[in-house]
Amino acid sequence: MSQLTCPKPYKILTIFVCVAAGVIGSFFGLLYEVGMTDNLAVIAGTGIIVAGIGGLLAGFLWSCIMLQRTRQGARGAKLVGKGLLWGIALGVADTLLFHIVVYISIPTAPPDGMSIATIALFIGLIFGILAGAVNGLICGLVWNAVAKKYPLEAAGQG
Numbered sequence: 001m002s003q004l005t006c007p008k009p010y011k012i013l014t015i016f017v018c019v020a021a022g023v024i025g026s027f028f029g030l031l032y033e034v035g036m037t038d039n040l041a042v043i044a045g046t047g048i049i050v051a052g053i054g055g056l057l058a059g060f061l062w063s064c065i066m067l068q069r070t071r072q073g074a075r076g077a078k079l080v081g082k083g084l085l086w087g088i089a090l091g092v093a094d095t096l097l098f099h100i101v102v103y104i105s106i107p108t109a110p111p112d113g114m115s116i117a118t119i120a121l122f123i124g125l126i127f128g129i130l131a132g133a134v135n136g137l138i139c140g141l142v143w144n145a146v147a148k149k150y151p152l153e154a155a156g157q158g
Helices: 008-036 046-071 076-105 113-149
Strands: none
Touching: 008 046, 008 076, 008 113, 046 076, 046 113, 076 113
């Protein structure tokens, strides 16, 4: 089997992971917009769109990493643990990217805008870690179940 191909169950699982991460990202982007609109001139829809796209990309990257780990023979707690850790890492990365893009998109920030943005980033990182951990764990458990039912050949074999 080529490195670029994978069985249908993994493709479906990747779509599931991307949608889950995109929905979670959009939800927290919406919370950001609702909470910050009075404090910063956030362009309407920026939070939902940026965080949603970031979530989709994080979900796709997570799936690529998990597919590689599965091909390397990871199963059980090791595979679920990788899903959890990569979920946290990508949740943090998505949160940082989101806050950078949103802050750049603010047309005018009030004098205390940087302190507000810093507090928002700190709170956002907590949410990013928690959301990444929960989503990484749940998707890791599902991924592990699929990996047991549909084992992949190790990379380089076949």
